[in-house]
């Protein structure tokens with residue numbers, strides 16, 4: 001029987017830059033997503049430090065108003081679209097196929113296309129600093145401000161950049177849906193899927209149904225700015241509120257897109273580190289689905305000060321309170337999972353517990369926003385900034401950090417250092433609370449968000465200083481993390497296949513896994529199937545280690561393994577590398593650049609023509625290329 | 633790769649070539665997304681249907697003309713079914729005829745749309761006349777763009793088939809293009825009803 005610990009000795013052709021550019025392997029694409037997301041995390045973090053430095057004391061002079069507007073807008077856009085979404089995509093790409101026992105995603109080339117499109121679009125958004133200035137109308141891009149800033153191409157960059165990033169994410173989501181619904185290993189029924197895979201399903205559906213709505217809004221914005229349409233032109237009875245609706249019909253599902261994968265990761269880690277199955281698997285899954293549905297019905301809670309009228313406001317307020325219920329269910333399930341478990345307080349576990357506690361705080365301030373009269377006081381104040389950083393940093397980012405510590409061994413075959421990891425965790429947790437807890441008070445004391453400076457004597461100085469100090473502490477935490485990665489990559493402890501005594505299929509294969517993931521396709525009998533291969537249950541219901549299986553070796557049930565049970569690794573045809581996805585995505589981004597500069601005449605049309613040629617080349621070549629080229 | 637490398641759900645193991653199921657799932661997901669795209673534009677149009685400013689409103693629609701071009705588009709769904717059918721039976725020769733027919737009907741529809749747009753502009757309705765004009769042209773324009781992409785896909789199918797490079801497992805696939813084409817037709821039925829016929 002084949003064992004997946006076979007030495008990985010990639011042929012020369014499998015290394016080097018070209019092999020990464022043309023790769024269609026979901027694991028490599030996952031790694032590229034992770035690296036890109038981390039680089040943008042540093043960029044977005046640098047912008048955050050600029051903001052906090054400006055606001056450290058009254059009448060800050062580091063940034064002009066004009067610069068401040070660009071920096072905070074780009075900070076938001078970067079963190080949402082170029083950090084959290086792609087880091088989620090990184091984990092999903094790498095681990096969804098492994099967790100469902102597949103050899104790759106359904107559409108490997110579309111997968112590559114989605115990555116390159118995301119990466120080029122995010123870079124393209126940053127070229128705005130060189131050509132006319134970066135977007136400066138906030139990540140929400142409210143009309144009519146966004147349509148009136150006509151001297152610059154800034155909000156055109158916003159419109160086109162967000163549109164392109166959305167298309168990339170759409171392509172990725174369709175791929176995950178097809179993969180998860182059609183490529184699961186034999187026996188892996190839907191209700192045996194790991195929760196992380198389930199959350200990927202929900203996220204993908206949220207994305208495919210919400211991105212097109214903001215897509216329409218972004219086109220309308222572009223048309224209003226460049227072609228004289230009147231969608232948001234109040235002087236012609238266009239309705240700027242339309243933008244707010246379209247934005248938030250996307251925007252609220254989007255916040256769940258950012259958090260659900262992190263919830264999935266935490267739901268993977270807690271059972272492993274508590275040595276207990278997830279408490280109420282079905283509840284966790286169904287509350288995730290419920291969040292997905294309800295997430296489409298609460299968007300107007302972002303518009304309580306827009307004058308929608310009492311009926312709509314009451315309705316949306318109630319719906320918002322409702323959505324806190326499935327969220328609370330999950331929290332109780334997580335607590336129940338750790339309850340009575342023999343906890344291993346490893347770094348991934350610490351980050352997971354940090355996630356739960358910080359997310360609870362953020363969720364509670366969210367519930368206070370659902371009370372309409374209270375929210376009219378809180379809206380557009382620093383209280384909102386505090387809320388969404390508790391859910392997005394305290395929640396999402398800590399969750400992805402937990403994932404990084406948990407899965408780094410599978411990526412690299414090395415463990416991250418636990419000692420440095422704990423330093424990383426505590427510095428980050430303290431820095432985070434120091435930064436964002438005071439912002440609750442600032443907000444309630446009336447400090448508005450999105451202002452580039454404030455006067456002395458308003459009672460805001462101390463809290464702001466505290467917040468700035470905290471932000472530098474977070475930065476120290478990030479440096480510690482980088483140090484940990486570098487150190488552990490070089491001479492970290494070898495991980496082996498299954499360092500955490502894991503429960504899901506990714507731990508059955510080698511670290512890092514072979515190109516084809518599994519020598520033999522696993523057959524699944526339980527949720528947490530791998531655990532049941534390692535442990536039996538005795539008469540008293542206690543888990544006992546089964547003697548014949550040494551932890552980590554891939555064991556395939558040969559009785560039901562089917563005809564291909566003895567497949568030789570050489571018989572497995574993996575998709576061939578292709579450079580067409582990167583060409584096609586470059587073409588699409590050049591088309592986007594043409595749209596941004598469309599009002600500048602020749603430049604815009606030149607770029608459009610070039611983009612059309614390049615993308616046609618990419619797509620036509622792609623369509624005519626066989627998926628697996630004959631290699632032997 | 634997928635057909636060999638991937639393992640498909642137990643329950644579906646014997647329902648023909650699994651790659652078709654994989655792709656169809658993806659296509660349905662894509663069309664679901666498209667439905668929301670058009671849904672948002674239709675909502676915008678409904679919001680602005682009476683916001684005509686000083687410009688013309690719905691009275692400039694030429695219902696008999698647009699009914700005729702809608703009929704043309706509907707017929708193209710029929711030819712698309714026939715094309716799909718021929719390809720399924722392995723008769724690519726016959727299938728190509730139907731594909732070309734579908735593409736021609738689609739092109740006729742597009743010509744009709746261009747004619748109609750020119751007429752409206754002459755009567756004073758442009759994208760900047762009123763929010764009504766903006767949303768009308770955006771909605772019908774994006775739909776026209778989808779028809780144009782469909783015509784392009786149909787032509788590529790004919791091209792690949794002529795060069796002998798068409799295979800149901802290849803990158804281009806009649807069944808998927810057919811799904812797309814029917815979807816675009818159905819969207820038009822909704823648009824025609826909501827924009828042209830419903831006069832409230």
Ligand code: HEM
Nearest residue numbers: 255258259301302324363366367369370379380388391392
């Ligand atoms: C218990 C669950 C939650 C409730 C009840 C809730 C409620 C709200 C409400 C009512 C607002 C609007 C406040 C205002 O602008 O006046 C808001 C803003 C926000 N929430 Fe939440 N929220 C919840 C969870 C989350 C989660 C999980 C995330 C992200 C992961 C999130 C991210 C945001 C963001 C980014 C904003 C600000 C958007 C902006 O104006 O830029 N929220 N939340």
Ligand SMILES: [Cu+2]
Nearest residue numbers: 252299301302
């Ligand atoms: Cu919301």
